[in-house]
Amino acid sequence: MNRTALGGKIRNFCRDDDGSYTVEIVMWLPALLVAFQFVTDATLAMLTQQNFYNVARDASRMVALGQRTIDEAESYIYTELAHVEGVTASVLLDNNFVTSSIDAPMESVTNMSGSFVNRDLSAEVSMWVENFEGS
Numbered sequence: 001m002n003r004t005a006l007g008g009k010i011r012n013f014c015r016d017d018d019g020s021y022t023v024e025i026v027m028w029l030p031a032l033l034v035a036f037q038f039v040t041d042a043t044l045a046m047l048t049q050q051n052f053y054n055v056a057r058d059a060s061r062m063v064a065l066g067q068r069t070i071d072e073a074e075s076y077i078y079t080e081l082a083h084v085e086g087v088t089a090s091v092l093l094d095n096n097f098v099t100s101s102i103d104a105p106m107e108s109v110t111n112m113s114g115s116f117v118n119r120d121l122s123a124e125v126s127m128w129v130e131n132f133e134g135s
Contacts, residue, residue: 041110045121048084048109052123055080056100059091060127063098070098077102084108099126 058080059073068076070091077089077100085108092099103122110117 037112041112044110045106048104049121049123052081052102052104052121053125056102056123056125057127059089060098060100060125063091063093063100064127064129073098073100093129096129097126098129099124 055077059068059077062068062076063070063073070093073091074089077091078087081087081089081102081104084104087102087104087108089100089102092101101122101124103120105120106117109121
C-alpha cells in the first residue's frame, strides 16, 4: 500500500462519524449508573425512615392509649421492622409522655451509599399519655 492511499484512508476514518454516539454512551454510562444508584439509595433511605416514623408513632400511640405495655410496644417495633438489619428500638415513659426511638445503620438499608455514609437512620416520636379514667 502506498503512502497516499494510507493517508487517504486515515483521513476518511477521521472524518467518518459512524459510531461516535456509541463512544459517548460508553464513556458516560458508568457515571449515569452511579448517579442512578445514589438516587435509588436515597429513595430507599427516605422510605425506610418514613416507615420508622410510622412504626414509632403507632407504638407510642398504642402505649399512650393503654392498648399495649412498653415491652409489647418494643416487640411490635421489632416485628414490624424485622426486614431491616441492626434495628435498635426503645420505648420510654416519662412525665406522662411516651417516646419511641428507632435507629438502624444506613448500610443495612441502602445498596451502595451506606458504605460511604457513616450515619444511622433514626426516628423518634413522643405522645402524651391520655387519661380516660374520668370517661
